Amino acid sequence: RFVDKNGRCNVQHGNLGGETSRYLSDLFTTLVDLKWRWNLFIFILTYTVAWLFMASMWWVIAYMRGDLNKAHDDSYTPCVANVYPSAFLSFIETGPTIGYGYRYITDKCPEGIILFLFQSILGSIVDAFLIGCMFIKMSQPKKRAETLMFSEHAAISMRDGKLTLMFRVGNLRNSHMVSAQIRCKLLK
Template identity: 40%
Template sequence: MVRSLQRWLSDYLAERRLCKSRLVTKDGHCNIEYGNIKYQNHLAYVLDLWTTIVEIRWRFIIILYVASFSMSWFIFGLIWYWIARDNGDLTWQNPPNGHIPCVDNVYGMTSAFLYSLETQTTIGYGGRAITPLCPGAIALLIIQSIIGGLISCFWCGVVMTKIALPKKRAKTINFSEAAVICPKNGTLCLQIRVANLRKTLMIGSQIYGKLLRTTITPEGEAIILDQVNIDFMVESGKDNLFFVCPLTLYHVIDKSSPFFAMAVDTLHQQDFELVVFLDATAESTSSSCQVRTSYIPQEIMWGYKFQSIISRRKDGRYHVDFSNFSKVVPVPTPHCGYCFHNEKGHHHHNRNWTETTGFEVIDINELDQGTKM
């Protein structure tokens, strides 16, 4: 019991350390902190108020929503109270018999606030009503009605925009938890799997990657987060993917690839982060969205391939089994990219893998650190 708890705690802390060391998390958030920003730059967030409000969290949206209406009701309530006081309508002013007030039944701050709320929300209970005696009260009624309508339109736009944000559509695009390296069509490839969980298509899908690492220039200068382009493709090409079912995307490890110099026993000793991007347009909303994820060396499995998840039933329909989405099987694989191009017989697996019945199906989500290594 204690030992299992210690192991769980150590695995949790290790996972937290890996998460903090990422630039891009598995769900696509950028893990970066800005410091020493001058005060003038903060003003830009205020000038671009619409984007700032749309991007803040829902809890702050609700707070600002309640605060904006409450403050407007209170401010206009003060003005109605001032108009009633100026006309001598308040109870403590002892208005004479036959006195005509600016607003009926407004005789204190509480009643003035209630009239302000009823006016701006167009409730109109009938107990308080404006009279034609005060031109200033009529003008204030018009102004408050216009401002109340503008506030309502603004917050309706914010809520609708946040609900329709393209990043919400990205939640239904899943990448495999790990990447694999194995031969494919006579080449050594790094492969990842991506799936669209909705039946609506993603139009104009394009996928690409960036390898982030620290490099040292010949002059001795360290370049942090040096970006190297990583091209991904499917059999039909790399642009305008037909994203109707899960796709296995691959990057060819040739002499121009940064993975060419890596090997099975040195891969997990490397310090890099592979960030994968998917840019597409949602068919149902015509909104563009980008899906991101990242892979560190410990999440790249050398000598494995993804298990097939697409089959065809007897009635002719195609079936996708998502239970195998994150499962891999071992395959004969060269020890390194150099071995593949120069020594065709040098494979990472020394056993004879001609019979696939002995393969062990591995769930990526269940692999611990020792299994991955």
């Protein structure tokens, strides 16, 4: 069948070449079209990788400055106070909240301030991209077509001097449809 009874076109395009690169070129739409389990997996994986990357950058700064060797010296002012032993927890505290408690950036560390700015920008970009994807995915009405009913029979009659194919479409929901469009295919 060319068109299913529910109106869905039964033609699939395949072997177009370069399909993977086409999906990656529009990553946002690809993520929106994925199944929920893959979306959640990518969501969790992206945040975890970003946190681990930024935590390793904080640890590298602490290591290069020698903060890890002088962690128990009260007279020494480190770049990030109390980052030893967990740079990962430091990023978790600074990434989403920018609220500091036990671990905090000191004023003796310009590279830490630059890394913090990069961290804030990267966090905002990741948040906007992933939360935007989730919002679009949640707001798409996937099952909306199941609440539209088509008449069992179509009729052909004269209308404005031309033969016209007519059928009825009914909306089972009480809500109005915004910018509704119907596309038909006629096979002769």
